Amino acid sequence: MFRCLAFLAGLLIAAPAPLAASPPAPATASDALVIENVTVIPMTEEGGVLPNRTVVIEGDRIVSIAFAQDGIDLCDANRIDGTGMWLIPGFSDMHVHLGNDRMLRLLAGSPVPEDGAANIQDIFTPYIVNGVLQVFDLAAMPETVGQRIEVESGRVLGPHIAMAPMIDSDDPILPFGITQSAATPAEGRQAVKDAAADGYEFVKVYGRLDLETFTAIVDEARARDIRVIGHIPQRGKGITEAFFQPGFELIVHAEEFAQQTRSPDITAIPSYVEMARKNDTALVSTLTANERILEIARDPGSLASRVDLYVLPPQFYDFSVNSNPYAAQSSEGYIQYVQSIVQFNGPLVRAFAEAGIPILTGTDAGIPGVAPGFSLHDEFEALAEAGLDNASILEGSTRLSAEFLGVDDDRGTVAVGMRADLVLLDADPLSNIANTRRIAAVIRDGRYLSRRELDALLDDLLERNRK
Known part of the structure; x- marks a missing residue:
C-alpha cells in the first residue's frame, strides 16, 4: 500500500x-x-x-x-x-497534532517518558518523505513554537508549521497543558490575549465551550486580528447556527456536523452548507480519521499489523497500539455510531464542494492510529471516494491551504x-x-x-x- x-x-x-x-x-x-x-x-x-x-x-x-x-x-x-x-x-495537512515529550506524558497520565523520547527530526521525517511540506498544528503548545524555530532555522528538516492553541471549558476533553481553560467570557478573552502575546495567529475553539464564552473568544480575536478555527461546541443542543459568527473561519472536521444531532442527519446537510456559506467558513475534511477509528473499533488487533505506524516514536507507538482509546471503546453500538459518521461525511463534503465552500485536506494525524504523512494520501483517496474530482482535492492541499494560512504569496x-x-x-x-x-x-x-x-x-x- x-x-x-x-x-x-x-x-x-x-x-x-x-x-x-x-x-x-x-x-x-x-x-x-x-x-x-x-x-x-x-x-x-x-x-x-x-x-x-x-x-x-x-x-x-x-x-x-x-x-x-x-x-x-x-x-x-x-x-x-x-x-x-x-x-x-508540496502538500498541506491542515489538521495535525505534532508530538512532544510533555504531550505524551499528559496523554499517558504518567511522568514517563523522559525528555528526548520524541526526537524532533523523527516527528517530521514521515511528513517530508510523503511530500507534506506544510502542516497546521491544532493543539499547539510552547514546544510547538520551538519545533517551528528548529525547522525554519534549517537545523531540522521538516514542513512549515502553522499553529493554533486550543481553548476549551474548565472541564476540558483533553488534559490541561494540551488545552487552555476558559469557563467564562472574561476567561475566554484572556485566553485570546495570551495567544496574541505568545505570537499565535490562530486559536482553536473546542467542544465544551458555552456559547457566551465562545462569542467572547471570537469577538476578542477579531479585535486582535487573531483568526478562530475549531469545533462546533455544545453538540446536540440544537444551537448549531448560533456558533456561525463572523470570524469563525474554519471547521476542522466533517464529523462536527455529524455530531450536531443525536445521530447523523443527512437531511440537515443543506442547512449546514448554508450556515457555512453565509459565514464564509471553510472545512477541513479529516475523513480518514473516522475511517481509521471505524477500522480500529471493528478490529482492534489490526493496529499491530499497521506498517505505517512504525514511523511513530516507540512510546507513541505503544500508546497508539496498546492503549488505543478507540479500541477500548469497541462495541457493537460504538461501531454502528462511527459507521453512521463515516456514511454522513462523504455526502457532507460533496455538498460543501458543490456549493463552492473550500475543502482543505487534513487528517487529524497524531491521534492514536492515524499515521503522520502517510495518512494524507489516505485522505486524498477518501475524498475521491466521496465524489470530489482530483483537481479539487489537490487544490485543497496546495493553493487553497496556502490562501487560508495567508502564505499564498510564498508557496502553494x-x-x-x-x-x-x-x-x-x-x-x-x-x-x-x-x-x-x-x-x-x-x-x-x-x-x-x-x-x-x-x-x-x-x-x-x-x-x-x-x-
Whole structure:
C-alpha cells in the first residue's frame, strides 16, 4: 500500500540494535537546480497543465519555467531529467497534532517518558518523505513554537508549521497543558490575549465551550486580528447556527456536523452548507480519521499489523497500539455510531464542494492510529471516494491551504518567484489521485531529496523505532 514502506518487513527483521537519533544535515540548496522535460501542475487559480517544461530553481526560489526546447544554459547546475514526471506544489495537512515529550506524558497520565523520547527530526521525517511540506498544528503548545524555530532555522528538516492553541471549558476533553481553560467570557478573552502575546495567529475553539464564552473568544480575536478555527461546541443542543459568527473561519472536521444531532442527519446537510456559506467558513475534511477509528473499533488487533505506524516514536507507538482509546471503546453500538459518521461525511463534503465552500485536506494525524504523512494520501483517496474530482482535492492541499494560512504569496503554487517547496511524481495525480504516493523526489526550500535519499531517511527512522 505504501511504496516507500515496501521494504519494511525485511528491514525490521534484519535491523541491528537501535541507533541514537541522527537528524540529517541542515537543509541547503545548490546554486541551481534544473528539472528538464517535466509536466508542471501549477495549481494556480487559472488551472491547467504545462507539459514539456524546464523549471529552474536558484536558492529557495523558482526563477524560471520555460518550454523545454528553449534550453537553459547554467554551468554547474544540478540537472534532473523530468521526462515522464509531474511537478506539483508540496502538500498541506491542515489538521495535525505534532508530538512532544510533555504531550505524551499528559496523554499517558504518567511522568514517563523522559525528555528526548520524541526526537524532533523523527516527528517530521514521515511528513517530508510523503511530500507534506506544510502542516497546521491544532493543539499547539510552547514546544510547538520551538519545533517551528528548529525547522525554519534549517537545523531540522521538516514542513512549515502553522499553529493554533486550543481553548476549551474548565472541564476540558483533553488534559490541561494540551488545552487552555476558559469557563467564562472574561476567561475566554484572556485566553485570546495570551495567544496574541505568545505570537499565535490562530486559536482553536473546542467542544465544551458555552456559547457566551465562545462569542467572547471570537469577538476578542477579531479585535486582535487573531483568526478562530475549531469545533462546533455544545453538540446536540440544537444551537448549531448560533456558533456561525463572523470570524469563525474554519471547521476542522466533517464529523462536527455529524455530531450536531443525536445521530447523523443527512437531511440537515443543506442547512449546514448554508450556515457555512453565509459565514464564509471553510472545512477541513479529516475523513480518514473516522475511517481509521471505524477500522480500529471493528478490529482492534489490526493496529499491530499497521506498517505505517512504525514511523511513530516507540512510546507513541505503544500508546497508539496498546492503549488505543478507540479500541477500548469497541462495541457493537460504538461501531454502528462511527459507521453512521463515516456514511454522513462523504455526502457532507460533496455538498460543501458543490456549493463552492473550500475543502482543505487534513487528517487529524497524531491521534492514536492515524499515521503522520502517510495518512494524507489516505485522505486524498477518501475524498475521491466521496465524489470530489482530483483537481479539487489537490487544490485543497496546495493553493487553497496556502490562501487560508495567508502564505499564498510564498508557496502553494508552482510559479516564478514562489518558494521551491515541490513534489516530483512519476505518475499523473490528475488521472489517479493514488499517484500522489508515487513520489520520485521532494524539494524543500530548493533542496532536492531524491527517492533514494527519502528512503534512507525513512530507513534510519524505522531502524531506530523498531521494537
